[in-house]
Amino acid sequence: MTIKLKQCTLKDLDALQAIAVETFTETYSEFNTPENMKLYLDNAFNRRQLEYELANNHSQFHFIYVDDDLAGYLKVNMSDAQTEEMGEDALEIQRIYIKAKYQKRGLGKLLLEKAEAIAKEHEKDIIWLGVWEKNENAIGFYKKMGYARTGSFTFTLGDEKQTDYIMSKHL
Numbered sequence: 136m137t138i139k140l141k142q143c144t145l146k147d148l149d150a151l152q153a154i155a156v157e158t159f160t161e162t163y164s165e166f167n168t169p170e171n172m173k174l175y176l177d178n179a180f181n182r183r184q185l186e187y188e189l190a191n192n193h194s195q196f197h198f199i200y201v202d203d204d205l206a207g208y209l210k211v212n213m214s215d216a217q218t219e220e221m222g223e224d225a226l227e228i229q230r231i232y233i234k235a236k237y238q239k240r241g242l243g244k245l246l247l248e249k250a251e252a253i254a255k256e257h258e259k260d261i262i263w264l265g266v267w268e269k270n271e272n273a274i275g276f277y278k279k280m281g282y283a284r285t286g287s288f289t290f291t292l293g294d295e296k297q298t299d300y301i302m303s304k305h306l
Contacts, residue, residue, distance in 0.1 A: 136201055136202060137200075137201070137202050138199065138200065138242070139203075140197055140245070141197065141198045142195060142196070143195075143198055143208070145186065145189050145190070147198065148182065148185055148186060148189065150198070150205060151185055151196060151198075151208065152182060152185055154198075154207070154208055154234070155180045155232070156176055156180050158207065158232035158234055159175075159179075159232065160172065160176070161234065162270075163267075163292070166269065167292055167293070167295070168293070168295075170293060170294075171292050171295055172292075172293070173293075174292075174293035175292045191216050193212060193213045193215060194211065194212045194213075194229075195210070195211050196208060196209065196210050197209045197246070199246055201242070205234075206233060206234050206237040206242055207231075207232050207233035207234060207242055207243075207246065208231075208232060209228065209231050209246040209249060209250060210228070210230040210231075211226055211227060211229065211250050211253055212226070212227040213225075213226050213227070213257060213259070218265070219265070219288055219301065221263055222261075224259055224261060225259060225260070225261040225262070225263055225303075226253065226254040226262050227262075227263055228247070228250045229265075231243065231250070243276060247280055250262060251304075251306060255306060260305060260306055261303055261304070261305055262303065262304050263282075263285070263301055263302065263303035263304070264277070264282070264302055265288060265290065265299035265300070266299060266302055267290065267297060268287070268298045268299065268300055274300065274302070277302045278302075280304075282302040282303060282304045283302060283303065283304070285301050285302065285303045286300070287299060287301060
């Protein structure tokens with residue numbers, strides 16, 4: 136099994152949109168109405184929105200490949216690109232998704248390590264992420280990787296308000 140990481144550019148827009156929709160749907164469709172899923176996917180992952188995010192100098196996207204197959208991706212934010220006000224010394228992991236068929240193979244750990252390397256490269260002291268309060272597998276994984284719950288915020292999916300925990304780690 137060959138694993139490769141690659142930073143995304145605007146040339147990767149189609150692949151980014153496809154994996155973003157696929158992995159978000161795999162992760163959350165059984166817990167949300169089709170209407171709310173469609174509203175969220177249409178808003179968060181439309182071409183204009185993803186172009187805007189890819190062009191932001193304070194954000195980075197990275198793909199992870201297994202044997203040349205796109206298996207997942209990571210999005211990190213710094214400065215004013217963060218979705219919550221966490222300060223200049225923080226880096227946010229906004230999205231970290233692995234296709235279901237590639238989960239439990241260490242890819243999530245590799246993406247977290249990539250995010251931490253980016254944080255250190257940019258001299259950030261804190262790395263943080265939001266995770267849905269009902270996503271027990273992810274919460275357990277982040278705890279195992281050294282993250283602790285430090286707060287919460289409201290995440291809107293379609294017309295439903297959900298609670299996400301903030302989990303952070305000092306570097």
